[in-house]
Structure formats: structure tokens, C-alpha cells
Amino acid sequence: MSRRPHMGVWLLRAAALLGGMLLGLSAQASTPVGPVRDAQAADRAAFDAMVDATVARYRLPGIAVGVIEDGQVVYTRTVGETVAGSGDPVTRDTLFKIASNSKAMTASVLARLVQAGRLDWDAPVVRYLPDFAMHDPWVTRHMLVRDLLVHNSGLPEGGGDLMLWPEPNLFTRADILGGLRHIKPAYGFRAGYAYDNLLYVVAGEVAAAAGGAPYEELVRRELFQPLGLSRCRVGEFHLDQAGSVAQPHMRKGDGNVVIRRDEAVVPAITMAAAGGIRCSLDDMLAWARNWLDPTPQQLQWLGTGQRRALWTARTPMPIPQRRRDWDNTHYYAYAFGFRLADVDGQWTVSHTGTLGGMYSAMMLLPDRRSGFVIMINGDGDAARTVLAEVLLKHFTAPGQGRDIDSYADELARDAAAPSRSRAPDISGRRPVAAREMARWLGVWRDPWFGEVAICPAGDGVEFQAAKSPSMEAPVSRLGDRYLVHWDEARADVDAWLDFAGEGNARTLRMAKVDPDGDFSSDYEDLAFTWVRGCE
Incomplete structure (x- = not known):
């Protein structure tokens, strides 16, 4: 039977976090009272209604x-196709890109190496990667393995992500290790929170150095094989x-079109440790159960200390107002590859994943040994948000009265609010002729890009862009500024081009046309100088 959390324990945890102390949250739950039950028919019908309403609302x-x-596992449901219009159905064995849900798997590989005595959370990164360097030499010396996983390095939000996306590109992990030293910090080391991906790539390389095998081999050896995640791929x-x-899609008119379709040979990718793993629904549920209700064998795989x-x-992470309003959240923090929060007085452990036409979510309620997994192969940001919220309320606030359409309507109203978008209308842009840009033509170089x-x-x-072939587009002009408008199938944020200077001292800076665009389009971290004319 489902059990409610021990509120006294939760209040102590929340108070400790709010006081600035680190929490030691156990992955173990006490023995359940009474037999484990299957979902009642009414529950299954309710889950079906949630899924059906989400698919219908967001097509x-x-x-x-x-x-x-x-x-x-009391409920599974798959709907739709791996490729829209193909007739090939999504099944429990269908592989989805889990994107940033890969981070928990990367952290777990490191924890396995720590448990085996081959890695130390408190060792400096340079012990394992002597060529590692951040912008500040002091930070380079003092960056510990644990710092790679918790988004407090000082890097700007999404700093350097243009070395990872859009895919495919030609950047290597060596390029990332070499480029980090050129990315200027946005805040002090360990002084705040800003989500980054590059340091998870570094963490994967630390694991490879300590484990004596490439990251991909380590994930298969240390995680997929012992946990029986037979469908997962890296x-x-x-x-x-x-x-x-499943192939990723975007909305176009009234339909869904495939973007970034896989080739016959799916290549290894630079960003695997940050977001490059694919798994099936059954494997993700097995992964979740390993955390919620580990068997003796799984506790041998990773003991209570490393869990x-x-x-x-x-x-500590900033708490969005919506999370306060919807979930009555009072604390929100990043752990090693997981997010921790209270929801309606109950402890949750979760993460999401977003990657160009693919969306995932894993939500765990450890005190209840309960949770859920969602994977979508389309424009699923809002769909994931509302479905996850309604599924979560099944556990934390049953019968609270809000359904899929209620949450979806609220998101739609917020998105349509006059103050919501700061993106300018670029429909009036015009193509640029070479003669009017003669002063700025040439090859430009940024030290990391x-x-x-x-x-x-x-x-x-x-x-x-030389190392990011997908970043190719005509230059346009809007008013007194130049911009590039990417092919929409690549779903990238358009960019301003701002030139300055004379002669060999000419410079180029870039910025998002939509200032609220995805942080991984980190144009603001680029600083180009002119190097030579066009060939």
C-alpha cells in the first residue's frame, strides 16, 4: 500500500537545507505495511485519461x-509512432534519447569507481586530467571531482554548449578540455547555481581516466550490464x-516532421556524459526501481554510502514561482545528477531531459517507493510539464481537482501574456549584399568555438561555422543590425551579429535574437576577432 512520508524527518531535512547545511538523504524506504498492491482499475483508467488528454492537447x-x-510497476502506456506517419508503433522497447537524464547515470558510474577505491570525490580534477584548466588558475587547482557534477563552477548558464549542439558537429572532448580555460566565469566559484553541460563531459573523462576505459565502455560495464538495462545504448x-x-520531431503546421533523423550508423557523440544516452521505457523503469526498491544484488552494485x-x-537552486504555486515547494537543490525538492510536503528526487525534439522526465518519491517515467519524441516541453504535474499529484495531492487541460490552459495563458515574449518581429529582415558588408567580410576566430x-x-x-556545420545561414539585416536566421528544422535560436573596430582590431560579438531563448545557444560567451579575408 502507498505510504505517506515521515513529516518530522522531512521538516528536519528542509530546515537543514534552508540553514545552508548539506542533507544526507537516504535512498532506502522502510518495510511497507501490508502487501504491495497493483493499481486499481480506476487508477489505470485515470492514468489512461491523463496520457490521452496530453497526446490530444499537444498532438x-x-x-x-x-x-x-x-x-x-503498476502502469505502462505507449502511444503513437517512432516516426510520424510511418505506422511503426512506439513500444516499451522503443529507444528514446533521455538527454540530461543521462547525468544521473554518469554520476552513478563515478560513484561505482569511488566505491571501488579507484576515484576520490574530494580529489582535484587535475589528478586525473592534468591538462584540465578553467579560466581562473586558482579554480583549476581547487576544482574537485565532486564540483564537476553540481553546477556551481562559476561557468555561465549553458557556457560552451555551442561545442555540443546543434548536432552533428566536429568538436571533440579534447576541444572541450582545451576550450574551458577561455570561457569567462559569470559568478564566483561555488558561489551560486548555473546549469552547465561541459563539466559533465569532463566528469566522463575523469571516469575514463580512473576506470581505465572510454566513457561509453564504462557505462556499459558499470551500469547497463550489472543492472540488466539491455536496451540502453551509448x-x-x-x-x-x-x-x-524513436526519432525526434518538431511541429510544422498541423503535423509533426522528423528533425535530426538518425543515419544508418549512429555515431558516438562528444556530449554523451551530459546527455547522450538512449533507453527504453522498460529499462528506465528498471533504473528507477533500482533507486526506489533496490534488491540485495543492486545494493552490492552500489551500496548505501554512495547512494x-x-x-x-x-x-541550492532558485525556486521558480510556478513550482511554489503548484507544488508548495520550499527547498530545491542539485545533488550528483539528481534534483531534490519537497512537493506538497513530500520528498522528491528527479531530473528532466531536453534534446532537440526529445523530452524525458523521471520523478521519484523515495519515501513512498513510487514514481514515474515520461519519454516523448516531439515538441513536448509543455506536454511533459503538465503530464508530470498531474502524475505527481496522484501521489502528493490525490483528488486535488486539476486535470491536464487545467494546467495546459494556465501555461498557454502565461505564454500569451503581453509581457511574456521579448523576441522582436524579424519578418521584416532583408538579405544582405556582399558590397554593403564589405567591411566585415572575412574569417573570424573565437578562442574556444x-x-x-x-x-x-x-x-x-x-x-x-567551421566546426559546427549546421550553423550555416544567410546573413540578413533588420534595422541597423545584422542577424542570422537558421533553418527551422535545426530549431536553433537566431543570432544577432554585432561588429566593431577597424582593421586587424575588428571584433564580432553575437547575442540571441530572443533574449529568453534556450541557454545552450550561448552566443554571448563568444568573442571573435578578425583573422583573414575570405578565400
Whole structure:
């Protein structure tokens, strides 16, 4: 039967966090009172209604959902297709990109190495990666392995993400290790929170150095194999040998169109440790149950000490107003690859994943040994938000009265508010002729992103990034500013191009046209100088 958390324990945890202390949150739950029960028919019907309403409201191409109660999988549902219009159904074995839900898996590989005595959370990163360097040499010397996982390094939000996305690109992990020293900090080391991905890539390389094998091999050896996650994939694989694989989509008109379709050979990718793992619904539910109700064998795989380390609050996070309003949240913190929060007085451990037409969520309520998994292969940001909220309320506030459409309507009203968008209307932009940009034509270089060419192409001017081939677009002008508007299938944030200076002292800065655009389009961290003319 489902059990409510021990409120006294929770209040002590919350008070400790609010007082600035680190929490030691246990992954273990006490023995349940009474037998484990399956979901009642009414519960299954309610879950079906939630999924159906979400798919209908957001016209999703495909979705996979699973619910765990008291350690048992009580509900699974798959709807839609791996490719819209193909007739190939999403199943429990379909692989989805789990994106940043990969971070918990990366952290767990490190925890396994710590447990084996091959890695030390409190060792400096340079012990394992002598060439590692941040912008500040003091930070380089004092950055510990644990600091790589908790988003308090001083890097700007999404700093350096243009070395990871859009895919595919030519940046390597060595490029990331070499580029970090050129990214200027946005705040003091360990002085705040700003989500980053690059340091998870570094963490994967630390694991490889300590574990004596490439990151991808370590994940298979230390995680997939011992936990029986037989469908999960990381690194290169052949599409025709992988079975059912969902492809990412975006909305176009009234339909869904595939973007970034997999090639016959899916390559290993630089950002695997930050967000490059794919898993099926059944494997994600097995992964979740390992945390909620571990077997003796799983406790041998990772003991209580390292489980507690992974779920100890490390960096306080700002609490969004919506989370306060919807969930009555009072604390919110990042641990090692997981987020910790109170929801309606109950402790939750979770993460989400977002990656160009793929959305995932894993929510755990450890004191109840319950939770759920959501995976979507379309424009699913709002869909994930509202479905996760209604599923969460099934546990924390049953019968509270709000349904999918209620939350969806609220999100839609907020999005339509006059003050919501700060993006300008760029429909009046016009193509630029080479003669009017003559002063700025040439090859420009940023110390971590590399070279971009702004050169004549046909009747106009083309922007092309050397190591990110997807970042290619005609240059336009809107008012007195230049901009690049990317192919919409790449779903990137458009960028301003702001030039200054004379001769060899010319500079180029970039900025998001939509200042509220995705932080991974971190144009503001780039600083180009002119290096040579166009060939």
C-alpha cells in the first residue's frame, strides 16, 4: 500500500537545507505495511485519461509512460509512432534519447569507481586530467571531482554548449578540455547555481581516466550490464540492429516532421556524459526501481554510502514561482545528477531531459517507493510539464481537482501574456549584399568555438561555422543590425551579429535574437576577432 512520508524527518531535512547545511538523504524506504498492491482499475483508467488528454492537447507523435507504486510497476502506456506517419508503433522497447537524464547515470558510474577505491570525490580534477584548466588558475587547482557534477563552477548558464549542439558537429572532448580555460566565469566559484553541460563531459573523462576505459565502455560495464538495462545504448550503434528507435520531431503546421533523423550508423557523440544516452521505457523503469526498491544484488552494485552521496543536496537552486504555486515547494537543490525538492510536503528526487525534439522526465518519491517515467519524441516541453504535474499529484495531492487541460490552459495563458515574449518581429529582415558588408567580410576566430566565415555566397552573404556545420545561414539585416536566421528544422535560436573596430582590431560579438531563448545557444560567451579575408 502507498505510504505517506515521515513529516518530522522531512521538516528536519528542509530546515537543514534552508540553514545552508548539506542533507544526507537516504535512498532506502522502510518495510511497507501490508502487501504491495497493483493499481486499481480506476487508477489505470485515470492514468489512461491523463496520457490521452496530453497526446490530444499537444498532438504528440509518440509517448511512453510508466508508473511505479510501492516498488512495483503498476502502469505502462505507449502511444503513437517512432516516426510520424510511418505506422511503426512506439513500444516499451522503443529507444528514446533521455538527454540530461543521462547525468544521473554518469554520476552513478563515478560513484561505482569511488566505491571501488579507484576515484576520490574530494580529489582535484587535475589528478586525473592534468591538462584540465578553467579560466581562473586558482579554480583549476581547487576544482574537485565532486564540483564537476553540481553546477556551481562559476561557468555561465549553458557556457560552451555551442561545442555540443546543434548536432552533428566536429568538436571533440579534447576541444572541450582545451576550450574551458577561455570561457569567462559569470559568478564566483561555488558561489551560486548555473546549469552547465561541459563539466559533465569532463566528469566522463575523469571516469575514463580512473576506470581505465572510454566513457561509453564504462557505462556499459558499470551500469547497463550489472543492472540488466539491455536496451540502453551509448556510443556508436547500427540503427538496423537496434530494434525500435524513436526519432525526434518538431511541429510544422498541423503535423509533426522528423528533425535530426538518425543515419544508418549512429555515431558516438562528444556530449554523451551530459546527455547522450538512449533507453527504453522498460529499462528506465528498471533504473528507477533500482533507486526506489533496490534488491540485495543492486545494493552490492552500489551500496548505501554512495547512494546517500548521490542524493545529498549540494547546490541550492532558485525556486521558480510556478513550482511554489503548484507544488508548495520550499527547498530545491542539485545533488550528483539528481534534483531534490519537497512537493506538497513530500520528498522528491528527479531530473528532466531536453534534446532537440526529445523530452524525458523521471520523478521519484523515495519515501513512498513510487514514481514515474515520461519519454516523448516531439515538441513536448509543455506536454511533459503538465503530464508530470498531474502524475505527481496522484501521489502528493490525490483528488486535488486539476486535470491536464487545467494546467495546459494556465501555461498557454502565461505564454500569451503581453509581457511574456521579448523576441522582436524579424519578418521584416532583408538579405544582405556582399558590397554593403564589405567591411566585415572575412574569417573570424573565437578562442574556444574556433573559426566562422562570413563570406559572399551567390547574391548574398553566408555565415558558416567551421566546426559546427549546421550553423550555416544567410546573413540578413533588420534595422541597423545584422542577424542570422537558421533553418527551422535545426530549431536553433537566431543570432544577432554585432561588429566593431577597424582593421586587424575588428571584433564580432553575437547575442540571441530572443533574449529568453534556450541557454545552450550561448552566443554571448563568444568573442571573435578578425583573422583573414575570405578565400
